[in-house]
Amino acid sequence: MRNQGLSNTQIEFRLKQAKAKDQKYENGKIFCSLCTKPHFIAERAHSMFLDSNLGDIGLFPGTAELEQEAIAELSDLLNLKNGAGFIVSGGTEANFLAMYAAREKANLKEPEVIVSELAHFSFNKIARILKIKLIQAKVDSCFNFDLENIESLITKNTIAIVANAGSTELGSIDPIEALSKISVKRAVPLHVDAAFGGLIIPFLKQSGYLVGDFDFSLPGVQTITVDPHKMGMSTIPAGGILFRDKSMLDYIKTETPYLTENYQYTVLGTRSGASVAATWAVFAYLGQEGFRKIVKNCMDLTILLYNQLKAGGFEVLVRPQLNIVAFRSANTKLLVDNLKKKGFFVSYSPHLNCARVVLMPHTTQQHVIDLVDCIKELEAC
Secondary structure, three states, X not given: OOOOOOOHHHHHHHHHHHHOOOOOXXXXXXXXXXXXOOOHHHHHHHHHOOOOXXXXXXXXXXXXXXXXXXXXXXXXXXXXOOOEXXXXXXXXXXXXXXXHHHHHHHOOOOOEXXXXXXXXXHHHHHHHXXXXXXXXXXXXXXXXXXXXXXXXXXXXXXXXXXXXXXXXXXXXXXXXXXXXXXHHHHOOOEEEEXXXXXXXXXXXXXXXXOOOXXXXXXXXXXXEEOOOOOOOOOOOOOEEEEEOOHHHHHHOOEEOOXXXXXXXXXXXXXXXXXXXXXXXXXXXXXXXXXXXXXXXXXHHHHHHHHHHHHHOOOEEOOOOOOOEEEEEOOOHHHHHHHHHHOOXXXXXXXXXXXXXXXXXXXXXXXXHHHHHHHHHHHHHO
16 A cells, blocks of 8 residues: 555546446447446446445444345245345355255255256355255256256255256256256255346246246245346346245354344345445336336347347357357357457357357347447458
8 A cells, every 4th residue: 555645636547547448338349248237227326325234234224125125026026925035245145045045954964956057157166165065967958957867866965956047158047847846846945046037037928928937936946046236237246135935044144243233144244235225226217117128128139149140150059048149150269259359248158169149238239230240250251
């Protein structure tokens, strides 16, 4: 740390200098991120609650009210009655809390969790921290959880099954209704990682898309991860975790004797009230009608890209279920590298050998056309 501080002018110059190096969502070149430019109402709300700490809710009861109202909105959307939940730091913490609660309740010496090949990488971290053995199930030709041998993977040590409601690589949705039936039959909790899809699928269903049930309307589903800082257009960080049964919180609570609350239930002690306020504000401002329009626009752009790639002779892995398109070219890794040189940020998945494009609320039709033109130009070289 320097001996004397800088002036306001010097600080602002350095901040602008650093910010200028960052990519901007609105420039239409970011096609690899599950996050997006926050909604303007989220930015406004965030700035009002910069000093709010939900780790000490007795000092910030108004912010705590906003959190519970936001959780109530998510619960209503995902058919949860009389449950519990929190706005947390992201999908990783949300998934952690679900697995932590499942492990503590099961109280087994060698706990196991069944995940698919397309489970989010956070489960690898979680398994190491919680000393859980991951049992990996295969995916089928549509890259969904293969049900053929799932029951043979369940043992006396199985504490949970994890399903994707929008895998981060392909946007694929597992057969959660069938997994719920297995969960109930074998008395194994089902956790749904809907970090991405949780704020998309309900609005697709409302718009007439043929999407299966994935939420608490299914009896096997005990916990759901859903992230407002993704398709919820909140500020970062704003993840979400919902529990069907409030009593599950007893397995993850920690005493906090010197604070204004007796217990905490999240991994983080200090929690930002700013992103909670931002989440509440977006939900309040858009409502379900606003979300439906945004989700439909993202899916329209997704189908546009899908059709353009198919027409161009590219191998598209699956017809998109959510606003993600995965495709292959003659040399996919080289194409992705060359797109980056042209300023387009597209993901590359090594184990699937595919390029991955995410069509988020900041994306426009012109952005998609520009990307397709660049892909065709590079392939023609």
